[in-house]
Amino acid sequence: MPADELLRVVLVRRGTVRPTEFRLRPGETGLSVFRSTPDVSPDAIVSAVRAARKQGELGTAAISASVFRALGLRIVPTPGGTPDPAVNACHVEARPSWWRRLVLRARGRAVHDWFNERVTPELARAARLSE
Amino acid sequence: MSTSFLPDTDAARTAVAGLFAAKPPILVEVRFPQMGTSPDWFLCEDAADLEPILDRVGPGAEVRLSSVWDLADKAGPVVVCR
Numbered sequence: 001m002p003a004d005e006l007l008r009v010v011l012v013r014r015g016t017v018r019p020t021e022f023r024l025r026p027g028e029t030g031l032s033v034f035r036s037t038p039d040v041s042p043d044a045i046v047s048a049v050r051a052a053r054k055q056g057e058l059g060t061a062a063i064s065a066s067v068f069r070a071l072g073l074r075i076v077p078t079p080g081g082t083p084d085p086a087v088n089a090c091h092v093e094a095r096p097s098w099w100r101r102l103v104l105r106a107r108g109r110a111v112h113d114w115f116n117e118r119v120t121p122e123l124a125r126a127a128r129l130s131e
Numbered sequence: 132m133s134t135s136f137l138p139d140t141d142a143a144r145t146a147v148a149g150l151f152a153a154k155p156p157i158l159v160e161v162r163f164p165q166m167g168t169s170p171d172w173f174l175c176e177d178a179a180d181l182e183p184i185l186d187r188v189g190p191g192a193e194v195r196l197s198s199v200w201d202l203a204d205k206a207g208p209v210v211v212c213r
Contacts, residue, residue: 009168021169025162032167049168053189056171081165081191091165 019124030095048082154198
């Protein structure tokens with residue numbers, strides 16, 4: 001797994017992943033993902049999320065960090081919320097730049113609306129599923 | 132503006148019961164903040180349907196309840212944090 005990839009834990013339905021897996025919910029400031037590192041496997045990340053009682057058939061979707069940067073997102077390390085400290089240490093958020101947030105605020109547009117319209121489809125196209 | 136409650140408090144029970152009494156069915160969103168994944172969703176006709184969902188929720192998860200008749204979110208969801 002390339003080190004510059006970011007991982008999202010996704011619900012796998014019939015071998016596919018829906019774009020809704022990459023949406024922001026109201027109140028969220030960035031998409032929660034994990035850095036790929038040699039020390040923490042994708043399986044460990046899935047197990048940590050499953051331990052938080054996320055339901056369904058889970059897998060990881062890998063997206064190159066360059067895709068996030070090309071979409072104008074910044075990768076910001078933040079503490080993870082799973083029960084596994086090692087997994088939490090790999091947690092990052094992909095957030096729009098301060099300039100983008102300023103523009104959105106000036107236009108009276110919510111961050112999640114912009115993200116879901118402009119960013120989510122691109123992430124869904126770029127995602128590579130590993131179950 | 133949402134209203135947050137700790138689980139098993141009178142305020143939480145009153146808010147949840149009031150929501151089910153006033154505007155069922157209720158859409159339940161279980162968020163996993165900072166866990167790199169999307170929410171789980173459930174549709175509950177009455178409060179009894181909510182119990183097994185709350186029993187399953189792990190630490191750190193956040194349960195948001197909204198009436199399906201109020202999805203424009205003007206009132207904001209009832210939020211229960213674990």
